[in-house]
Amino acid sequence: MKLEKEKAKHLAELARLEVSEEEAAEFSHQLSEVLDYAGKVREAPVEGVEPTIHLLPLTNVFRDDEVKPFLTREEALVNAPRREEGFFRVPRILEEN
Amino acid sequence: MNYETVIGLEVHVELKTEAKVFCGCAARFGSEPxxxxxxxxxxxxxxxxxxxKKxxxxxxxxxLALQCRIAPFSRFDRKQYFYPDLPQAYQITQDDLPLCTGGKLKIVNPGGEERIIRINxxxxxxxxxxxxxxxxxxxxxxxLDFNRSGLALIEIVTEPDLRSPAEARIFLEKLQEILRYVxxxxxxxxxxxxxxxxNISVHPAGSQEFGRRMELKNLNSFKAIQAALAYEENRLGSLLAAGTPPVQEESRGWDETRGMTFFMRxxxxxxxxxxxxxxxLPPLVIAEEWVEKIREDLPELPEEKKNRYMxxxxxxxxxxxxxxxxxxxxEFFEATLRLYPGEAKTVANWVMGEFARLLNLEKLTPAQSKLKPEALAAMLQMIDAGEISGKIAKTxxxxxxxxxxxxxxxxxxKGLVQISDESQLAALVRGILAKHPGPVADYRAGKTKALGFLVGQVMKETKGKANPGLVNKLLREELEK
Structure with missing residues (x-):
């Protein structure tokens, strides 16, 4: 199954990866091969087989509506590269204006 | 040329749970970050x-409150996008197998027309x-504050059934009313x-095809929603009239201060x-019995209540x-009515009149106020028994x-008991008549309007405590002697 170069570039964009034209061509080729390989499962005879919704034979796994505190704020922030007054601080993400 | 407007809404509502939807953290607003x-x-x-589970x-x-079909089988999907407030880089949501489908909500639009708005x-x-x-x-x-991250949220999506900004607002107010109710x-x-x-689009009247759709985001009050939609309706209409319809679907924001929408992306x-x-997350199998149990616990809905009251x-x-x-x-109205044997309309007038006025003034809800249905019922009975006048009742x-x-x-x-003692009132009446010979003469000359003035004088003299019916009767008797 061929994955076009444009599609590879689009995927890179969605994944926030910067790729050059050459890389896009290379990934397009490589991803096509991966798809071909994975495409083998399409050959499996599935007539009359119910679609698999979930791998485990489980349904309705619930928790009760109870509050169970887990982390203190200090613990939550301990690995944050930057913080400010109890917040995680990150680079500017305001996209408009 | 005439244009038609088509509006559909996506409403996000945070559920009233104690804990978040997929973990045990508290679902509380306004805590330290x-x-x-x-x-x-x-x-x-x-x-x-x-x-x-809740x-x-x-x-x-x-x-159920919006008359949807509850799916017997449902599951969760990952919606993937990057934004720092979404720490997993995907949101757990439901894509093709949502819990509820195909509901409806009835509204009455500003023209008095009943409209059924379908819920997708x-x-x-x-x-x-x-x-x-x-x-x-x-x-x-x-x-970033992640206290809100993972709160239980529902998204309610309507069909594009709304035809004006005012209808959109009415729908939202009704929706809010119902969701609070249940x-x-x-x-x-x-x-x-x-x-x-x-989502809003505008097309020439009679055209089968809808116009290009604009999504308005971050509308945080009913007023803003109506204003932003009205602005956009106008803008799209002008573009069509100028022969330059929009070329792409856009997400647009609302600038409250400038009163206009702006292009976002x-x-x-x-x-x-x-x-x-x-x-x-394993899938959900929703048994009919579970749904029926939830249905049984539903209170009478506003629409049903309204019909029953009528x-x-x-x-x-x-x-x-x-x-x-x-x-x-x-609940206040009905509780009062259970204790008061008189007219429902009387109770209704007090609840919608004085009670509503004072609640509004003090920014309280009925349950927060000190007034209880027992007290209102007792007061109404005192009025009926002639113990207090309607005027005193307000005090x-x-x-x-x-x-x-x-x-x-x-x-x-406060000594507010109504004076219904006939001999006491008769003495008062005679005193008033002696003091106001002019109006007395007027009345006797056929200007019966003077009676109102004389009644007023008696009420003034007794600070409103005289039984007005009795005062009327005694005055007439004296005047017609």
Whole structure:
């Protein structure tokens, strides 16, 4: 199954990866091969087989509506590269204006 | 040329649960930042979501209140996009198998026309964290609070059935009323627990094809929603009239100060989210018995209440709407009526009149006020028995509202008992007649309007405590002697 170069570039964009034209061509080729390989499962005879919704034979796994505190704020922030007054601080993400 | 407007809404509502939807952190508004968080709602590797049962129940409840079909089988999917307030880089939501589908809500539009607005779906998902922007330009940065991350959220999507900005607003007010009624959410727009995005398009009247769609985001009050839609309706109409219809679908924001919408970005295509079933969450099988149990627990809905009030109590549609529209008001009204054997209309007038006025003044809800249905019922009975006049009752009512005392206590403390003693009143009446020979002569000369003045004088003399019926009768007797 061929994955076009444009599609590879689009995927890179969605994944926030910067790729050059050459890389896009290379990934397009490589991803096509991966798809071909994975495409083998399409050959499996599935007539009359119910679609698999979930791998485990489980349904309705619930928790009760109870509050169970887990982390203190200090613990939550301990690995944050930057913080400010109890917040995680990150680079500017305001996209408009 | 005439244009037609088509509007559809996406409403996000935070559910009234104690804990978040996939973890045990508290679902509380207004706490210190990052104090209700865990590896789950911080998106740390290895943490697994476990679904809060109450959230499923509340979503089903919302579905039933909006006459949806509850899916016997449902599941969760991952919606993938990058934003720092979404720590997993995907939102757990429901894509093709939502919990509720195909509902409807009836509204009455400004033209008095009944309109059925169809609900496409209601699905359950998790809330994102909150972002605060700080500083400006290159020195700017963002601060993140994950207390909101993982709150139980439902998204209610309507069909494009709304035809004007005013209809959209009425629909949202009705929706908020119902969701509060069934206690699915507190629906506070100012706290963000009830939010709305609106899709709008405009096309030439009679055309089969809808115009290009604009999505309006971040509309945080009913006023803003109506204003933003009205602005956009106008803008799109002008573009069509100029022969330059919009070329792409856009997400647009609302600038409250300038009173206009602005371009944010072209609308993303759905496939860009690359939905796929979340392998961490087993699917839901919703048994008919479970749904029926939730249905049984539903309170009488505003629409049903309104109809019953009109039929059982003979109230006007407007009165029935006002009383039935808020659950607390309806409960107060009905509790009073159970204790008071008189006319429902009398109770309705007090609840919608004085009570509503004072609640509004003090910014209280009926349940928060000190006035109890017992006190109102007792006061109404005192009026009926002629113990207090309607005028005095207003004073008594206000005192009951602020002090929570019984009407009898107040009447006794303040000496407000109505004077119904005939000989006492007769003496008073004779005194007034002697003092005002002019009006007396007028009356006797056929100007019966003078009677009103004389009644007023007696009431003034007794500070409103005289029984007005009796005063009337005694005055006539004296004047016609």
């Amino acid at each position: 990052n104090t209700h968080v865990c590896p789950g709602c911080l998106g740390m590797p290895g943490a697994l979501p476990v679904l809060n 959230a499923v129940e509340l979503c089903i409840k919302a579905g 779906r209601i699905h359950l998902e998790e809330e994102a964290g909150r972002t605060y922007h700080s500083g400006i330009g290159a020195t700017g940065y963002s601060l 206690e699915v959410s507190d629906c506070k727009m100012e706290e963000g627990s009830f939010r709305c995005d609106a 072209p609308k993303e295509k759905a496939s860009d989210y690359r939905y796929f079933p979340d392998p961490d 039929k059982e109590y003979g109230l006007s549609a407007q009165d029935a709407d006002l009383l039935g529209g808020s659950r607390e008001t309806a 008594v009512f206000e005192e009951m509202f602020y002090s929570g005392k019984s009407p009898r206590e107040i009447v006794e403390e």
